[in-house]
Amino acid sequence: MLHATEPLAAAYLIHQDYQAYTPEQHAIWAELVAHVLPELEEHAAREYLDGFDVIGLQTHQLPDLASITARLEPRTGWQSTPVSGFLPAAAFFEMLASRHFPTTTWIRSRDSLEYTPEPDIFHDVFGHVPMHAHPIFADFLQHYGRVCASISDALLLEKLGRLFWYTVEFGTIRQNGTLKVYGSGLISSHRECLHVLNGQCAIHNFSLDEVIRTPVKVDELHKLLFAVDSFDQIYEAMHIAEKRVLSCTL
Numbered sequence: 001m002l003h004a005t006e007p008l009a010a011a012y013l014i015h016q017d018y019q020a021y022t023p024e025q026h027a028i029w030a031e032l033v034a035h036v037l038p039e040l041e042e043h044a045a046r047e048y049l050d051g052f053d054v055i056g057l058q059t060h061q062l063p064d065l066a067s068i069t070a071r072l073e074p075r076t077g078w079q080s081t082p083v084s085g086f087l088p089a090a091a092f093f094e095m096l097a098s099r100h101f102p103t104t105t106w107i108r109s110r111d112s113l114e115y116t117p118e119p120d121i122f123h124d125v126f127g128h129v130p131m132h133a134h135p136i137f138a139d140f141l142q143h144y145g146r147v148c149a150s151i152s153d154a155l156l157l158e159k160l161g162r163l164f165w166y167t168v169e170f171g172t173i174r175q176n177g178t179l180k181v182y183g184s185g186l187i188s189s190h191r192e193c194l195h196v197l198n199g200q201c202a203i204h205n206f207s208l209d210e211v212i213r214t215p216v217k218v219d220e221l222h223k224l225l226f227a228v229d230s231f232d233q234i235y236e237a238m239h240i241a242e243k244r245v246l247s248c249t250l
């Protein structure tokens, strides 16, 4: 549970009523997983695939967030915490800063299997949570939340939002000379993932300066994404970003 030190998020916390999911909703989860998993087994970062096993994701039924947290928390201190929906930025950062990942519990309908405008449990858990089992990524994400929670300047937050977008949401990594995906927007969207794997999107080497200069477009497939060589790079980039925030040079 969150405590009094996380007051902004308190109003958004809910209980996941796991027994209330219908067989149809479990079937939608299974269909979504079956649609993307064969590709991910070949093209996802190994840290994502390891995390998938660590947190005990099931391919045929929706995840029980308490069970996920029971496996994840001893590993990296992160919890997958059920929330009612989209959080205001300050509450979102506050949760990340205390290693609670705000996790939606609803699942998309059969009419919108490929795309939902707001994140659902497939995007949040299948897409995001496996990476939280990786210690460096886990530390990076908590640090990101802590720094952003201390900022009120909109331009700075926009720049740091780009860092989140091009790593946590749409990050790629080179492993053994091959491009792999780890960002949740690529992991949970077959279309976005294929677009990148088919070479239809330029991939630049990750650079904090270029990332924070590159605007985010949410209404089209990406023309440019960034690849790291290891997750140490984003961890270090966040520390550089923090120093620049403190010295007003970001």
Ligand SMILES: [Fe+2]
Pocket (backbone or CB within 6 Å): 119, 123, 124, 128, 169, 184, 185
């Ligand atoms: Fe996301």
